[in-house]
């Protein structure tokens with residue numbers, strides 16, 4: 001059997017803002033081609049991890065290895081990672097095509113094929129008929145698709161997502177979930193996905209990293225977490241909340257049936 005390869009190894013990561021210790025010595029690995037969710041309540045340090053991984057923030061201590069190479073001090077552009085934010089962060093004065101093409105056009109090696117690549121990606125995320133529109137004329141789900149296409153354009157082997165669905169309605173979330181999984185299959189990318197939504201983490205992930213106040217409480221498969229929650233916190237924050245959601249869905253279905 002072929003052994004799964006580590007795409008990323010994070011060793012002893014610490015981060016403090018002044019006296020606020022936000023990450024308290026974090027160690028984890030991300031397997032090549034894996035979908036890993038980072039799940040935890042507001043303020044536990046999820047976004048700080050992503051910002052350090054992509055190079056927007058400097059760690060106080062620790063190392064990041066990508067494919068065995070130490071990238072801790074590399075500039076963001078040299079890390080081969082892309083990021084998709086919650087608020088899409090699109091250029092409002094450019095069309096969909098302009099947004100996806102932009103990073104390609106300013107890159108000497110990719111400039112020649114920029115248009116071709118952008119058109120292909122826009123088609124892949126189902127936005128061909130909207131490519132001449134400004135982002136403001138699109139729905140939230142469509143804007144997030146533009147942001148995803150723009151990130152894919154530079155062909156990163158690791159894609160980071162910072163709560164990309166939190167501004168979207170339930171139906172859009174469900175269809176985007178499927179699309180993300182199929183994009184991952186197609187591109188073979190490794191994905192790290194931040195969420196505070198337990199159900200989303202369980203539905204999408206190969207493994208889930210459960211955090212609390214700058215520490216990792218458990219890193220395991222969804223089934224592993226259900227069968228063997230590491231401690232009372234995981235049981236309460238993850239499993240109890242999922243059960244509450246299931247109960248309210250059952251209750252909702254009952255009310256609908258009785259109507």
Ligand SMILES: Nc1ncnc2c1ncn2[C@@H]1O[C@H](COP(=O)(O)OP(=O)(O)OP(=O)(O)O)[C@@H](O)[C@H]1O
Nearest residue numbers: 017020022040041042043044045046047048049196
């Ligand atoms: N640039 C900064 N300067 C000072 N403090 C910061 C900075 N960025 C983050 N923090 C603090 O670090 C802690 C963790 O923030 P972080 O955004 O990583 O949490 P999070 O788990 O992603 O939360 P949320 O789900 O609310 O986004 C918070 O206490 C936050 O106030």
